[in-house]
Amino acid sequence: MMRRTLLLLLAGLTWPLLAAAQEITFDARVDRTSFEVGASIRLTITLANAQGSFSNPDLGGLTVVQGPFESSSFNYVNGRMSSTVSRTYVITATRPGTYTIGPASARVGGGTLQTQPITVKVEKGSGATSDRLLNEGQQRDRDLFVTISLSKSKVHVGEQVVATYTLFSRYPNLELSKYDLPALNGFWAEEIDRGETTWEDQLRTVNGLQYRVAVLKKQLLFPQRAGTLRIEPLRITCVVNRSFFNRGSQVEAMSNATELQVLPLPPNAPPGMQGAVGSFSFSGALDRDQLRADEALELTLTVNGSGNLKLIEAPALDLPPDVERYDPKVNDRISISGNGMSGSRSFTYLLIPRHAGELVLGPFALSFFDVQAGAYRTVQAGPFTVQVTPGSGSGQAQLSRPSKADVEVLDTDIRFLRTGDLDLRPAGHHLLGSWAWWSGMAAPVLAFAVFLVWRRREDQRAADPAGRRRREADKVARRRFKDAHDALKRDAREPFYTAMNKALHGYLGDRFGLGAAELNAAALERALGERPDAAALARQATDLIAACDMARYAPLEVKPRQAMYEEAITLVQRLERP
Amino acid sequence: MRSIAFALCLLPGIVPAMDRATADSLVARATAAYTQGDHAGALALFDSVYQHWRSAGLAYAIGNCHFKLDQVPEAIVSYERALLLEPGAEDVKANLELARQRTMDRVNELPTFRLGGSWDRWLGGRDVDQWARRGLWGWSLAFVIAALALLSRGTLRTVGLSIAGTCILFALLSVGLAARRLRAVEHPAAGIVMQPRVDVRSEPREGATTLFLLHSGTKVSLGAERSGWVEVTLANGNVGWMPAAALQVI
Numbered sequence: 001m002m003r004r005t006l007l008l009l010l011a012g013l014t015w016p017l018l019a020a021a022q023e024i025t026f027d028a029r030v031d032r033t034s035f036e037v038g039a040s041i042r043l044t045i046t047l048a049n050a051q052g053s054f055s056n057p058d059l060g061g062l063t064v065v066q067g068p069f070e071s072s073s074f075n076y077v078n079g080r081m082s083s084t085v086s087r088t089y090v091i092t093a094t095r096p097g098t099y100t101i102g103p104a105s106a107r108v109g110g111g112t113l114q115t116q117p118i119t120v121k122v123e124k125g126s127g128a129t130s131d132r133l134l135n136e137g138q139q140r141d142r143d144l145f146v147t148i149s150l151s152k153s154k155v156h157v158g159e160q161v162v163a164t165y166t167l168f169s170r171y172p173n174l175e176l177s178k179y180d181l182p183a184l185n186g187f188w189a190e191e192i193d194r195g196e197t198t199w200e201d202q203l204r205t206v207n208g209l210q211y212r213v214a215v216l217k218k219q220l221l222f223p224q225r226a227g228t229l230r231i232e233p234l235r236i237t238c239v240v241n242r243s244f245f246n247r248g249s250q251v252e253a254m255s256n257a258t259e260l261q262v263l264p265l266p267p268n269a270p271p272g273m274q275g276a277v278g279s280f281s282f283s284g285a286l287d288r289d290q291l292r293a294d295e296a297l298e299l300t301l302t303v304n305g306s307g308n309l310k311l312i313e314a315p316a317l318d319l320p321p322d323v324e325r326y327d328p329k330v331n332d333r334i335s336i337s338g339n340g341m342s343g344s345r346s347f348t349y350l351l352i353p354r355h356a357g358e359l360v361l362g363p364f365a366l367s368f369f370d371v372q373a374g375a376y377r378t379v380q381a382g383p384f385t386v387q388v389t390p391g392s393g394s395g396q397a398q399l400s401r402p403s404k405a406d407v408e409v410l411d412t413d414i415r416f417l418r419t420g421d422l423d424l425r426p427a428g429h430h431l432l433g434s435w436a437w438w439s440g441m442a443a444p445v446l447a448f449a450v451f452l453v454w455r456r457r458e459d460q461r462a463a464d465p466a467g468r469r470r471r472e473a474d475k476v477a478r479r480r481f482k483d484a485h486d487a488l489k490r491d492a493r494e495p496f497y498t499a500m501n502k503a504l505h506g507y508l509g510d511r512f513g514l515g516a517a518e519l520n521a522a523a524l525e526r527a528l529g530e531r532p533d534a535a536a537l538a539r540q541a542t543d544l545i546a547a548c549d550m551a552r553y554a555p556l557e558v559k560p561r562q563a564m565y566e567e568a569i570t571l572v573q574r575l576e577r578p
Numbered sequence: 579m580r581s582i583a584f585a586l587c588l589l590p591g592i593v594p595a596m597d598r599a600t601a602d603s604l605v606a607r608a609t610a611a612y613t614q615g616d617h618a619g620a621l622a623l624f625d626s627v628y629q630h631w632r633s634a635g636l637a638y639a640i641g642n643c644h645f646k647l648d649q650v651p652e653a654i655v656s657y658e659r660a661l662l663l664e665p666g667a668e669d670v671k672a673n674l675e676l677a678r679q680r681t682m683d684r685v686n687e688l689p690t691f692r693l694g695g696s697w698d699r700w701l702g703g704r705d706v707d708q709w710a711r712r713g714l715w716g717w718s719l720a721f722v723i724a725a726l727a728l729l730s731r732g733t734l735r736t737v738g739l740s741i742a743g744t745c746i747l748f749a750l751l752s753v754g755l756a757a758r759r760l761r762a763v764e765h766p767a768a769g770i771v772m773q774p775r776v777d778v779r780s781e782p783r784e785g786a787t788t789l790f791l792l793h794s795g796t797k798v799s800l801g802a803e804r805s806g807w808v809e810v811t812l813a814n815g816n817v818g819w820m821p822a823a824a825l826q827v828i
Contacts, residue, residue: 414645414673417609422635423705424601424627430763431707431714432756440714444721451725 024050026106028057028115036123037096038208040065045104045115046086054106057115059091060099063142063209066090093122094138094207134168134206136256142209143170146216146234146255148182154261157226158277158308159371160340161260162192163219167253168204168211171240175248179216182232186225186262188311192218192336220341222277222308226264233257265369270378272316276368278307278341284364284381292389293356299349301328301364301381306342307371309334314347315364323359324352356390476576480507481568488565496561497552500568504545507572519545533574540571596630608639617646634664634705641673650680651794651826655770658797658828662763663706666697681795701755706763709756716749769810769825771796778818782807789818800827 025048030041047054056068067089074083093099101118137145144167151162167176176197194215203210216236223229234255242248265277280303287298303312314328326349334343353359362382370377431437478485480503487496508519512527524538531537544567547558559567608623621643628636641656657674661667720742727738771792779786782804792798792812801809801817808822 412676414642414676415669417612417639417642418635418669422605422633422639424598424605424631424633424636425705425707427628427630427632430710430760432710432753432760437710437714441717444718448721448725451728455728 024048024108024113026050026054026104026108026113026115028101028104028118030101030118030120033119034121034123035093037093038205040090040092040208041120043089043091043101043118044086045088046084047106047108047113048084049082050106050108050113052106052108054087054104054113056087057104058102059089060101061097062091062093062099062101062120064089065092065208092208093120094142094209095135096122096124098122131206133256137168138206138209141251141253144168144174144238144240144251144253146236146253148231148234148255148258150221150231150258150260152260154263155223156263156277156369156371157223157265158275158311158369159223160278160306160308161221161223162338162340163221163231163258164215165217165219165234165255167214167216167236168206169214169238170209170211171238171251173241173243173248174212175239175242176216177237177239177250179234179236181217182234182257184221184231186223186227186229188222188224188308190220190222190310190336190341192220192338194218218338220336221260222311223260223262226262229260229262231258231260266374266376268376270367270376272365272378273367273369273376274313274315276303276307276312276366277371278305278309278368279370279372280305280307280309280312280366280368280379282364282366282379282381284362284384286361286384286386289385290387290389291353293353295352297351297353297386299351299361299384300346301349302344302346303366304344306340307368309341309343309345312345312366315366317349317361317364319351319361320359322354323361324354326350353386353388356388359386359388360384361386476507476572478569480572481565484565484568488561493561494552496565497548500564501545501548501552504541504548504568508541511575528575537571537575540567541575544568544571596627598631601627601631605636605639612639612643612646617643621647632663634660634667634670637663638667638670638673641670641677645673645677650677651770651772653677654681654795654797655772655826655828658766658768658770662766662828664704665701678795682793683796706759707756709752709759713749713752713756716745716752720745720749766828767800769798769800769808769827771798771820771824772826773824776820776824778810778816778820780818782809782819786819790816792820798825800825 025046028043028045030043032041035041043057043059045054045057068087070085070087072083072085075081098119098121101120103114103117105115106113133147133149137147147164147166147168149164149166151164152159155161165181194217197214197216200213200215202213204213205211216234236253236255238251238253239248240251282301282303284299284301287300291297299317301315303309310332314330317325319325328347328349331346331348332343334341334345351361361384363380364382365378365380367376367378369375481500484496484499484503487499505519508514508524512524514523514527519542521535521538521542524541525534528534528537544564547564551557558564604623604627608620608627611617611623612620621640624636624640624643628640637656637660641653641660644650644653644656654674654677657670657677660670661674664670723738723745724742727735727742730738771794774794776792777788778790778792780789781787790812796812798810798812798820801811803809803822804819806822807819808825809817810820810825811817
């Protein structure tokens, strides 16, 4: 300011000389009309041989990087006097294109002078920033903008993404008064603690402009659902250029909105998959391997690795039903950094075995989606074996022992097929009414009818005494003369007569109680008693015996043997009849 | 004894189209398929045997296959058939109960005098022919005892004749029960609703007043039949007409 005043003073003093001396010119020049994004050119506006002020030209979208610098010169050569006043801008462009630098105007004397407009061409070059976020941010506000950048643009559900909120400022003095973090719909967010927000040491050049950069915030985002998830812009309010004398002015800036493509997890999820995404290992430990029944045991299952650790739930324990369990205690050792969430989460279960014996716990499985492999993985811990010895009655850990419990029904299902013979029967045929059945029913009736007929005949016989005795006498005779009959059949002479003799003697002796010596006609007649034919029968019997004896000892047969046999039979029958 | 009765059944030239050995091997294959979870394959095999052979175990197996294939009404039909062949069978009743839980209609049965499953089981006999066989035995025994009694004298004779009379009564009762069983098996008076939803109407024609709605799996008693319509009675006593095509007779 001082210098300019001094110059004007000097100019004022020399004015009469100058006015008469030289021609007045006013022009604008650039050192080149074509340059690359990020490079800069010099615009020089020169007023020669005149005294006056001139306005800044419209730069038409170009940005002043340095300047304006003013200079003036005064020459006196060979009596000719010349003076120039020039103003120099270092300008740049943040985007390629064709720009027109408007005319500058100067008031000289009573008139106005104008420069010619200058057209410059800006090409995209190596110095241009290719980051779309920065380009867009710079376009929104060249001096102050915020970007939200994501570490990945396409992730699976549950896969972690780092979101970085960065402030770019060209104001030398900036105070952040407030910022509204965007609402995160569909994400589970975890702040990355970075301490105090400070300016980065290095300035960053974006399309030739230098910015001070501060990372406002870093977040770990875990998308919770598939689809395109949108993060709304961040809005900040700053006070710039505040100083002791100046209250500063309030400036607002908005960030870009950003979108994240979230892919669903593949459909073939293994059982027990609870949404863990990342890369994990699974281990377990028991605090002891031998204890008494009803004492407590601690089982610790630890998930180690990186991923959405804080979203991992306690694995469901598939334990024998007589092991009492309590809800697990969760112990996290999780660090959250720009690389994501990593560390370990462990679940400590308190278990109380109720019965003695060898107790096998596990194996326990953890299923997760491995982002690197793009597939599900299942890792196992265990199995662990504990020896449970019978609990002592006075042990301090003795709890109320559940003596017996109902069998727990876990699920219902139909009973299994019948095993063994299905006892198949031909379709449509039944025993009742069949041929076999009717026969079976008729058979006993017929048998019973036959029985009744037989029995009736028996009764009739029993009712006729004479006939009965006759039949009995006949039976006796046939029995007595059985040997004789046999001999007769064989046509044996000697045995026939011997048998006849023996039979007659035996019969008569038995029948009338006579010894062999007493067997004569008179004795027989006496024995026969009152019978009218007693004499005839006695004589016939003795004759028959005599004939038999004669035939036995002499070769003389009175009658044929058949006739003799018949006669003996008839005799016995008659003797038997009353 | 049973095999003799069985042989007697077959005697008068009634030889089934599928012989017993084939049937047994098909049943074995079907059981293996069922055990391995191939319920559709098992069902086809069991069904082919059921064309020619009957037993409660077979109908029960078919019901199980239908149940596993989520064909609840068909499963109920098969279980009811198994119960007809072997009243009061515990396994069949248990599975039928599970199948009924999957149907939509809950029909409150009218309270009836029941002695429970064992009574059903005893009254029905283990299979259809059991009462016929008991009748035959009773009948034969009666005549044997009567004959023995006639041969003896005094008190023994009186006692014997009384026992024979009792046996005759038992035999006649058995034949009656056998006839009742046979009628129940041959002419079942109940059906299962097969269509997902059926209007039961007041008259045997379309458009008559809808009295109530029935859903698949509900058991109804069958009454008169008229031009493709059947009069059905629910267990709670409600009566109406429904198309015969919507039913499967047990």
